[in-house]
Amino acid sequence: MSSRTRTVSGAFQSYIQGLFQAPRGTQLRMSEGMETDSQALNHLLTEASVDWKGLTGEIARQADALLGGDDSALILDESAFAKKGQASAGVARQWKGRLGKVDNAQVGVFSALCRGRRVTLLDSRLYLPKSWVEDE
Incomplete structure (x- = not known):
């Protein structure tokens, strides 16, 4: 039996963009006019493993490099x-x-x-x- 890993990076990027662009934050609305479909967003939100702590840590590190200081x-x-x-x-x-x-x-x-x-x-x-x- 072969193991298959589904890449979700494109869907994740579309999800983040959709949160800012969609007038209503529904999955279907976010997928309209984007490079991903509703099914890919559904997989991302229900089954994919996202390292949220790692993501927020990276955001904090990059923000500190740009805006940090005395x-x-x-x-x-x-x-x-x-x-x-x-x-x-x-x-x-x-x-x-x-x-x-x-x-x-x-x-x-x-x-x-x-x-x-x-x-x-x-x-x-x-x-x-x-x-x-x-x-x-």
């Missing part, structure tokens, strides 16, 4: 996104700083490197409220 700053911030219902991961009644109140939201935690007027996103994580973490 006059640079590491920015850590959270941002809440309004959500209706409970279908999205991490949605709960939680603090929404921009609105100054507790409401149904998803919260992301972001890190960025800044030097002068130049800034780049380094990493992001979805904040999971205690009710999500403790729910089996």
Whole structure:
């Protein structure tokens, strides 16, 4: 029996571009007008092995080489996104700083490197409220 490895680098690049270009971040919309198809994106997101820690580490190393120095700053911030219902991961009644109140939201935690007027996103994580973490 032969072992087959499917290369996903092209699909991964298209996925990242699609996240920025598609008006709605659905897999089908992201694959339209790109050099990959919906099936390749589906494989990437459901079955392929992606070294996310390695990717974010490389992004951080390259950002530091370009923007790092005595006059640079590491920015850590959270941002809440309004959500209706409970279908999205991490949605709960939680603090929404921009609105100054507790409401149904998803919260992301972001890190960025800044030097002068130049800034780049380094990493992001979805904040999971205690009710999500403790729910089996």
